[in-house]
Amino acid sequence: xxxxxxxxxxxxxxxxxxxxxxxxxxxxxxxxxxxxxxxxxxxxxxxxxxxxxxxxxxxxxxxxxxxxxxxxxxxxxxxxxxxxxxxxxxxxxxxxxxxxxxxxxxxxxxxxx
Amino acid sequence: xxxxxxxxxxxxxxxxxxxxxxxxxxxxxxxxxxxxxxxxxxxxxxxxxxxxxxxxxxxxxxxxxxxxxxxxxxxxxxxxxxxxxxxxxxxxxxxxxxxxxxxxxxxxxxxx
Numbered sequence: 001x002x003x004x005x006x007x008x009x010x011x012x013x014x015x016x017x018x019x020x021x022x023x024x025x026x027x028x029x030x031x032x033x034x035x036x037x038x039x040x041x042x043x044x045x046x047x048x049x050x051x052x053x054x055x056x057x058x059x060x061x062x063x064x065x066x067x068x069x070x071x072x073x074x075x076x077x078x079x080x081x082x083x084x085x086x087x088x089x090x091x092x093x094x095x096x097x098x099x100x101x102x103x104x105x106x107x108x109x110x111x112x113x
Numbered sequence: 114x115x116x117x118x119x120x121x122x123x124x125x126x127x128x129x130x131x132x133x134x135x136x137x138x139x140x141x142x143x144x145x146x147x148x149x150x151x152x153x154x155x156x157x158x159x160x161x162x163x164x165x166x167x168x169x170x171x172x173x174x175x176x177x178x179x180x181x182x183x184x185x186x187x188x189x190x191x192x193x194x195x196x197x198x199x200x201x202x203x204x205x206x207x208x209x210x211x212x213x214x215x216x217x218x219x220x221x222x223x224x225x
Contacts, residue, residue, distance in 0.1 A: 031211065033211075033213075042202075042215045042216070042217045042218070043157075043202070043204075043213075043215040044215075045212050045213065048211055048212070050211070056211075058212055059212065090156055090157065092157075097211035098144055098145070098206065098211070099145075099164070100162070101147060101159040101162045102147070102159065102213060103159060104149075104156040104157040104158075104159075105156055106155060106156045107155070107156050
């Protein structure tokens with residue numbers, strides 16, 4: 001029973017590089033979310049997806065791209081990483097968008113140098 | 114714009130105490146409210162979910178209440194233990210939105 005997993009757990013990359021963070025859930029939840037957590041800003045929604053091939057922007061989407069070709073996977077891509085994208089990234093999933101808890105993965109700590 | 118505030122930012126109590134964590138929100142048009150705990154370097158663990166039509170939810174030693182009209186929720190922890198030490202976050206889900214809006218958390222230390 002893996003639940004929701006993220007990879008890698010830690011990543012160091014250079015400014016300008018493309019990097020993809022992976023998220024996988026085993027519950028067949030319809031909804032998946034990407035958040036970033038920063039000191040002084042708390043947790044903020046980047047993107048979410050209501051189903052395969054359906055995605056929408058959250059509060060801070062600039063500089064990020066998402067896709068969802070399969071229900072269980074929701075990768076987050078930083079097309080050209082910037083230092084301001086240094087953060088801890090959390091993926092979450094929910095059976096539906098409104099009535100059930102969101103369950104969070106363990107997080108990916110990304111450092112952009 | 115919805116704002117979620119948690120007071121106090123940090124709390125230190127001796128083991129065995131009953132304690133209350135507070136969460137307030139500025140816009141009462143919420144769909145539900147969720148309490149999480151986060152251990153250092155870890156993800157968030159869902160504790161309780163209260164729908165807007167509910168007044169409280171209980172799970173073991175935890176009891177969460179919701180007063181939607183006054184924009185407040187409390188998380189009551191009975192007989193606190195050192196293992197309860199963590200950061201506790203509340204988050205609200207707005208009507209017609211899938212976006213959770215988080216408070217900044219209360220960092221709890223339960224001393225043996």
